[in-house]
Amino acid sequence: MTTLLSTLGFTPDKLLPAIAATEKVQTLIIYHAPGETPEKDKSAQDTLKKVLAHLEDTRLRIVPRKLPHPWHVPEMLEAMLTDLRHEGPDNCVFNLTGGTKAMAVAATLACVLTGTRAIYVPEASPDPRPVPLPLPALRLESPLSPQRARVLRALAETEYPSQATLAKAVNLAESSVQHHMREMREAGLLEPAANARESPPRATEAGRLLLLIQHVLEPE
Numbered sequence: 001m002t003t004l005l006s007t008l009g010f011t012p013d014k015l016l017p018a019i020a021a022t023e024k025v026q027t028l029i030i031y032h033a034p035g036e037t038p039e040k041d042k043s044a045q046d047t048l049k050k051v052l053a054h055l056e057d058t059r060l061r062i063v064p065r066k067l068p069h070p071w072h073v074p075e076m077l078e079a080m081l082t083d084l085r086h087e088g089p090d091n092c093v094f095n096l097t098g099g100t101k102a103m104a105v106a107a108t109l110a111c112v113l114t115g116t117r118a119i120y121v122p123e124a125s126p127d128p129r130p131v132p133l134p135l136p137a138l139r140l141e142s143p144l145s146p147q148r149a150r151v152l153r154a155l156a157e158t159e160y161p162s163q164a165t166l167a168k169a170v171n172l173a174e175s176s177v178q179h180h181m182r183e184m185r186e187a188g189l190l191e192p193a194a195n196a197r198e199s200p201p202r203a204t205e206a207g208r209l210l211l212l213i214q215h216v217l218e219p220e
Helices: 016-021 038-054 073-087 101-114 146-157 163-170 174-186 205-217
Strands: 002-007 025-032 061-066 092-095 117-120 131-133
Touching: 002 016, 002 073, 002 101, 025 038, 025 073, 038 061, 073 092, 073 101, 073 205, 092 101, 101 117, 146 163, 146 174, 146 205, 163 174
Parallel strands: 002 025, 002 092, 025 061, 092 117
Antiparallel strands: 117 131
């Protein structure tokens, strides 16, 4: 069975053909975002309602996934990678049509990072059939060493009162922790804590996203 993931904008016309053309769809995950104006927000909500009403009598498992912002690519990518990790990229097809350009960028990155099959319904075309997109699958290795990933994950999950407590939590020498944090600050993965003199730095959004990508790329 197949999970179809799809971005959704102001019209269902680019989603419904993708459902019809994808074989053995069991689950449909719909990514939708609020509009940047009240009028666009209402239009986006109405479109989702139309899709749900059209699919009401089907046996599809439908998961509407509301994104917090129409342009925030890191949050979109995090949601998509999390779903692909859960569903299994080999079992998924991603319809990249619909929504903001930022949603299309996030969906494309998610497909490239995981090797998920991608399709696209051509704009302004009399032929509604989706077109397969032969996106390359990048088999990336994480730039984080196991020790560095351990430090970054600890800083993403917990606020530590001192470097000594952090070093103890990750079972590393304090000098090693200092070295890893310095390198990750230079890479933009860490930022100063509110009490920068005493507390270790915090993971940035880029750092958290890198941890997620590493988790998605790791074999089960």
